[in-house]
Amino acid sequence: VQFYSLDLREQGINEIINYLKPNGKVVEDLILDKIEQAVIRIGKDKRPLVEEFFKLLISLPRPVPIEYLSEILNVEISFLSDLSSDIWNGLILEDSLFRFRDEDFENYVKQTYQSTKEELKQIAKLFLSKAKTDEYASINLGSLELLH
Missing domain, CATH: 1.10.287 (Helix Hairpins)
Structure with a gap:
């Protein structure tokens, strides 16, 4: 929760503290918030594409080459790069390979997006x-x- 809440620094210290209080948000809520923010940035009409992206990411052996995701989803690599930038706290795109940044994010995706x-x-x-x-x-x- 601490890692994900630090990304809220733009919203101010009070928002960070609210997340860290006992009864504040849990990690899953913070991850969902990040994904929802990414969907809003790329366009709500692209939500199904984001869902398919996560289904593939959890189904394919990692690290996953960006070219595979691009081909299967029929999207430009730049779209996937932008998406990874929006969800940087849960994903790592390095040397054209996707992997999860941490176990919490991976577990959330595994439970939420199933092929x-x-x-x-x-x-x-x-x-x-x-x-x-x-x-x-x-x-x-x-x-x-x-x-x-």
């Missing part, structure tokens, strides 16, 4: 089609098949 079996099958098909030419797909295909 359907059909979506997971589509991911496995993509990995299978790329396994002979792409290192990420070939290394992780076996673990994907085991999960599904």
Whole structure:
């Protein structure tokens, strides 16, 4: 909670203190607030895209190449970079690879955004089609098949 509440410094010390009080917000509330702020910045009409992004991020073996997310979501890499900037306190985008910054954020995403079996099958098909030419797909295909 301390880590996430420090990002509230623009809103003033009173807001930070309110989050840290006993009965203040819990980590999950702060994470949800960050995601909601990101959705507002990129446009509420893009909410389904953000939800799909998190489903993929939790379903794919990490670190996840940004190119995979871009291809599957059919969005520009710049969109994903912007999204990672908006949710920097939960995600790390480094060397074109996404990973979670901390276990709290990862657990929140895992509990909130779950792929359907059909979506997971589509991911496995993509990995299978790329396994002979792409290192990420070939290394992780076996673990994907085991999960599904």
